Amino acid sequence: EPEVTQTPSHQVTQMGQEVILRCVPISNHLYFYWYRQILGQKVEFLVSFYNNEISEKSEIFDDQFSVERPDGSNFTLKIRSTKLEDSAMYFCASRAQGVPDTQYFGPGTRLTVL
Amino acid sequence: AQSVTQLGSHVSVSEGALVLLRCNYSSSVPPYLFWYVQYPNQGLQLLLKYTSAATLVKGINGFEAEFKKSETSFHLTKPSAHMSDAAEYFCAVSDDNNNDMRFGAGTRLTVKP
Numbered sequence: 001e002p003e004v005t006q007t008p009s010h011q012v013t014q015m016g017q018e019v020i021l022r023c024v025p026i027s028n029h030l031y032f033y034w035y036r037q038i039l040g041q042k043v044e045f046l047v048s049f050y051n052n053e054i055s056e057k058s059e060i061f062d063d064q065f066s067v068e069r070p071d072g073s074n075f076t077l078k079i080r081s082t083k084l085e086d087s088a089m090y091f092c093a094s095r096a097q098g099v100p101d102t103q104y105f106g107p108g109t110r111l112t113v114l
Numbered sequence: 115a116q117s118v119t120q121l122g123s124h125v126s127v128s129e130g131a132l133v134l135l136r137c138n139y140s141s142s143v144p145p146y147l148f149w150y151v152q153y154p155n156q157g158l159q160l161l162l163k164y165t166s167a168a169t170l171v172k173g174i175n176g177f178e179a180e181f182k183k184s185e186t187s188f189h190l191t192k193p194s195a196h197m198s199d200a201a202e203y204f205c206a207v208s209d210d211n212n213n214d215m216r217f218g219a220g221t222r223l224t225v226k227p
Contacts, residue, residue: 042217042218043220045215045216045217058214091158093158102163104160105158107157108157
């Protein structure tokens with residue numbers, strides 16, 4: 001069964017450093033999403049992406065964040081200058097064309113900012 | 115704006131007992147509602163979804179949920195809990211564009227032997 005994959009599973013970085021979190025969505029999916037979950041808290045929507053542009057973003061997704069689909073398979077989330085409060089689990093999700101369809105989630109990348 | 119509220123951050127049941135996890139939604143448009151399960155150190159797995167078809171939705175692992183518009187609820191139930199059901203459960207809502215899924219705070223289910 002096709003699945004969303006994410007790399008790395010755990011990223012440790014120093015405050016102020018740039019990180020790129022990578023996701024490979026399911027191959028025929030057209031809509032892509034990033035969510036984050038701070039330890040012990042709920043899952044929060046960050047951004048949705050369709051047709052090579054951001055469809056919607058939350059108030060969390062400020063200028064420090066960017067997303068990109070650099071090729072036909074990867075979908076990345078970049079945090080330019082990490083802060084301590086960026087430490088969280090970051091989930092990628094994708095879904096196929098058609099409404100409404102299920103968003104399939106990857107296993108997540110745990111980001112730890114020191 | 116859409117939102118969901120999960121009543122009870124922690125629910126504990128005995129093995130074999132009924133599981134009831136509560137979710138109430140707020141939406142200005144007909145909502146699409148989802149329940150996801152998260153096992154420790156894993157991602158989110160879809161249990162079931164409501165998409166304006168049948169109001170009683172059956173999902174995986176014996177779970178089901180009933181959409182009640184009059185109560186703005188979408189509670190998750192399972193007749194008989196198994197030890198393997200212990201996990202975090204998230205209710206979520208999206209609009210028909212499904213571009214912005216909003217999650218509840220989650221309910222941690224503990225199953226006692």
